[in-house]
Amino acid sequence: MPSPIIAANFKTNHTRASTAEYVSRLDGWLAKNGYGMPVYLFPPATALDRFETESDIRIGAQNAYPTVKGSFTGEIGMEQLDEFGVETILVGHSERRHILGESQAFIARKFAWFMERGLEIFYCIGEPLEVREAGEKAVRHYLVEQLEGIDTSYEKLTLAYEPVWAIGTGKTATPELIEQTHAVIKAISDRPLLYGGSVKPANIAEVLAVPGCDGALIGTASWEISGMETMLEIVKS
């Protein structure tokens, strides 16, 4: 069994300097302990860089506009990603959907644009609390809608199931719920499927033991390098 896919989402945390320090420490840990799989890191756009690492650390963008360059104030495009050789991008994260107001139509356009350019895409879906409370059928319907317009057979696609009510709340979904929901998503796509939402050292082993869970997308608990090292140590095969 290969080690699970681990991806760290820094969100709006870390500076350029602290990201460089983090990458160097992570590289040291990976070089010493081995992991057997690439480890993904999504720093803020201002911290993107070509990091010279011994181990396979893949730096991804948390977001970019579907353009090479142009007039999209506050956004970055392919030209800015290319400068640092960034070949991985997060699309559809719940904070972009719910806080930044990205529609499914726009997300699908973004997905298609970066897919055409061959980027590796981490695509996130997940239901808010009121949908979860409305029951399994409502959740299924909601998740299917979040996959509308998405080529779920894209060979460079990794999916992440991240229930909104579990993100940054300390409230992780139960293994039963993850298994049940992953089965719904797996019936639609056979691409690797991660779980995200308050994954931390105390629960990562349990989360990754869930059948149909291929890895974890980790926010809060990944921001301290020591937490990341602890989690990699726990899940490394």
Ligand code: PGA
């Ligand atoms: P969290 O975030 O680990 O802080 O819940 C996960 C995510 O949003 O990817």
